[in-house]
Amino acid sequence: MTQDRTALPLPMIISEAIGQEMARDETILAIGEDIGRAGGVFGATRGLQERFGKGRVVDAPIAEMAFTGMGVGLAQAGMRPLIEIMFVDFIGVCLEQVYNAAGKIPYMSGGRQKMPIVFKTAGGCIGSAAQHSQCLWGLFAHLPGLKVVAPCSPHDHKGLMAAALRSDDPVVFIEHKALLLRKCRDFAHGAEVPEEAYTVPIGEAAVVREGSDVTLATLSATVEHALAAAAKLAGEGLSVEVVDLRSVVPLDSDTVARSAEKTGRLLVVDEDYQSFGLSAELTLRVLDTIGHGTLKQVERLAVPDVPIPAALTLEKAVVPGKEMIVERLRKMANGA
Amino acid sequence: MTQDRTALPLPMIISEAIGQEMARDETILAIGEDIGRAGGVFGATRGLQERFGKGRVVDAPIAEMAFTGMGVGLAQAGMRPLIEIMFVDFIGVCLEQVYNAAGKIPYMSGGRQKMPIVFKTAGGCIGSAAQHSQCLWGLFAHLPGLKVVAPCSPHDHKGLMAAALRSDDPVVFIEHKALLLRKCRDFAHGAEVPEEAYTVPIGEAAVVREGSDVTLATLSATVEHALAAAAKLAGEGLSVEVVDLRSVVPLDSDTVARSAEKTGRLLVVDEDYQSFGLSAELTLRVLDTIGHGTLKQVERLAVPDVPIPAALTLEKAVVPGKEMIVERLRKMANGA
Amino acid sequence: MSPTLSNAQTTRYRRMCEMRAFDEACLEALKRKAIHGELHIGIGQEAVGAGMAESLRAADAVVSTHRNHFHGLAKGVEPKALMAEICEREAGLCRGHGGHMHPFDPKTNFSATGIVGASLPVALGYAHAFRLRGDDAVAVGVSGDGGSHTGGFHETMVMAGAAKLPLVVLVENNTLAISVDFGEVSPTETVAERASAYGAKSLRVEGTDPDIVAPAFAEAMDHARAGHGPVLIEATCFRFRGHFEGDPEHYRDRAERNRQRKERDPLLIYEAKMGEAAAEEMDAIRKAATAEMKAILAEVLEMPMPDASGALDYVFAGEGAA
């Protein structure tokens, strides 16, 4: 092992995970737009079609309703499909099969039909405005029967993708476009990725930075912003504990609760829309666990219920990034 | 006025409201499945096609993606469409135009294009299992740019439908199937409906029963269950204040907060799925308003994140009805 | 007395009688309040079901719609388990969790959906699996005329057509989607003619006579099974009852409906076709089917409902009793 694997782009790690699982289990197959010949618009399926053929890595037409439904039929036929919805924003054309079929069939069948499907998709903001910048994990999480994963570190991407492909449940696997443009070594945590296959259990949050003054819980790309903010504030004497949720369903609120109990302050940061989503659910579960009124401060920072604007000046004003997090934490520290 | 209007079925009230608005404003038109010749599967558009013609009351094929998008195009062409998605469960085939277009175009256009569309649909449980029993207001509420209304009383149905049709914003108007099967006089509140047109402002909750021991906030058909539960518990010496939210976006958490501050206890009841939806958002907003730790009890009762089962025995175990509410309130009163 | 009907005729008629009797038993169950949701009945469309049954193999898959009982029987789903599911019993096909619109039977590769148009993409998935594994099985996706207007229909046909997948799309054209007349919302006179937009084989048959449906459906299955690509087969028929039970049917003329009920009843048509000589024999078949389904219903009505304690089971794999 002389190659420096941290020089690999994150998408290579993802395609490695998928490739290892496909090699292990021949019932796994992948369908999506541009995942074959092009290897995925970010390269997260590169090399897989050459390796496994066009029957197992299918370049689909723009017909998401058909191929998400194919996922359901394939699962019923005993296969384990990975269905790629290029960007999560497009789910509006094919949510039907995800929530009314995949999410419900295990229950509707009284446990007689399992649904091992991975819905792989990319979310998050990299400047492409209202229809190409959403996270939407809050939407999936509201609908029963779906596990919802949104990793940050390269290490978690690999392990959680493997876990998703081995799961007997439908898993919505939401990557972040900004992370997909990075190399492993650009990550502040989890940059080292073993070559051999492994899994990271779905539903366990991770404390990725320990701290004593305030707990910051978040996920996906925002974990990196949070770590950067925490590093900066450490210099100002504020000690921030950062929890990477890693999945929205199951939601490991216990880990957050333990941390918040310790620090006495909680800030939930979410790149998804603020209302009726992750931030309130997590906050309330934490409060229900450790008792209302026990924390000194409980706040949330998320996209303030507006579509993502095109202009960078506007985008910066609504999408929580490092600066916004630093500012909010400072305010909290000042007791405002 | 000799006719007893409380003998009218609720759907007649809705069609009356739509008819009055269509007569007032010729840019209003309606498109949906079975809304014309059949007058709607519940009769909520009865008589409108005869009155306004096939161009303004369109019997659509099962092509929701096309006709929700038509709503957007019609609005851009200066019309004020009402688009009926028969049951809210079907939104999975056409969410795209609702949230990526209608909900965002006012913002994406920098305020230059308004979107006066009513998405009328029926939700709620009347025994038709996982794919025909959902409420899903939590889903719409998470997506920016949509007002979300779910009335209970006949009086509110008429006034809110008129307000929705006069609004320049997209409004998702969610009726409840169980209520659509009732006559006005079967309602415990708001059974009297004036014949002339009027509006009820969108975004204002109503205290529909005053009480002093506990605040119960809910909406849609559950308001009726709540009122029945409150009446029953009054006999046991428990005084329940019932707040009908009437809309999810805007969410009038202030009215709930005032009530909870008075009673010292809050129960949010929701026929939608519990997690990542209305119940946590409302609870947290109330707490943020009146202060964490100020209430003696804060609880929520909602569908416990499972698809709605077919069997009545199972359905009763997961969908909050009068009995379930009574039981929970008793438990709260006993301090459990 | 030696039988007048051939074996094939007997089977076709018996299957139709069973499907009719099954749905009649459902109506009885509804009357007895053993079903508390919406119910869609297939009476009038049995010739399509009987016609399909003949060329369906165990390994084939059928994905049906909200109006699915007779397709389930055609695919070999155990009638008692299906009836028990429709009546929301613990011993039902899906333990009472699914109900009449959502039967899932992994044993026979039969399933359905309550969402119009959503059956077809699922069938497409089976077809892809069959091709990939080299099975010679065929996937059948069922749709009504109304379902043919959905985006899911198009996308499925595009993908099946381009990849020449072993898919048969069966469109039961009973001319109505709830109240909406096919003729008023379809740009084409038939659904079948749209097959050319997908490079698919096209068949159109009168769907009230199993002797017409069966060979046509067999031809469709053979074509798909042989790897020649998808087939779009349209069977015309008549919906005897309201869209759902309780439908006031304001939108159609009662006299005209009753006329069609007489003229387009697949059972009456078959009886007339077989003639007086077969009357007694057919009467016996019909009575036997009715008796069988009545007995099944009686048994089902004695079965326990699911216990409320299990209401949270089966959302995710590994939850609940095995």
Add this chain to the structure above:
Amino acid sequence: MSPTLSNAQTTRYRRMCEMRAFDEACLEALKRKAIHGELHIGIGQEAVGAGMAESLRAADAVVSTHRNHFHGLAKGVEPKALMAEICEREAGLCRGHGGHMHPFDPKTNFSATGIVGASLPVALGYAHAFRLRGDDAVAVGVSGDGGSHTGGFHETMVMAGAAKLPLVVLVENNTLAISVDFGEVSPTETVAERASAYGAKSLRVEGTDPDIVAPAFAEAMDHARAGHGPVLIEATCFRFRGHFEGDPEHYRDRAERNRQRKERDPLLIYEAKMGEAAAEEMDAIRKAATAEMKAILAEVLEMPMPDASGALDYVFAGEGAA
């Protein structure tokens, strides 16, 4: 020197030059980091835009896609406002809120969407409004070849076909949907031939010559305007650049791409067709267009960005400055 080109030829060529120059200015803006999101460029498809422009009236509507700049110009959207929007400026068509994929211009009835297939239902809405009000306007919905596989395409064609609405669906077939070859995923050789499934008029033209596109598009518009129902018109062309700027284009052969760029450049084709005699005249037109768009870009780059304080405005009506 008297001009060699006719008025019509001058206009066609000028329009193409403006569209090319506009997109070249966008590329320059990107290089200068004035655009921070994904950008889709229409270079190579200008003959379609110029061909459309001629028969579009002010009251007509055009609903376009992610690749929309040249359609906007064809519809008469003010280039400076469009460029300012693409460059995310406060003075942009949508005050910098929309960006390059989401231009909305109520004044010219022009809009677009970043969701493939979603343009067509919106155009259908305009068509219904036009018919209802008795306007003789036509709605044009634009789609790529990739978009023709979507459910939205089908549902739109079904409804337009059945109601004979004044809708023209223009499919720009540049053979690619990002990396996916039309030939590999389409069940038919052409999109146009699918029109028969919708009772629609069908046209198919080579889309690199405005002299071919313009009359065909005019025929389509006339047909729809006269109330004869929808038209499906397919224009074949070539996408010069990556799907988006920054696309590594691993999926296509660079030499082949470069060959096509030479052979299927609508500007070069038109220049060759007009001959040596027109060279000078055409050169002047092109230079003028380039200069105009450069000037516009220069002006736009000086414009202020939207102020962060307005980031929450315009979610609902009545919010923000008028």
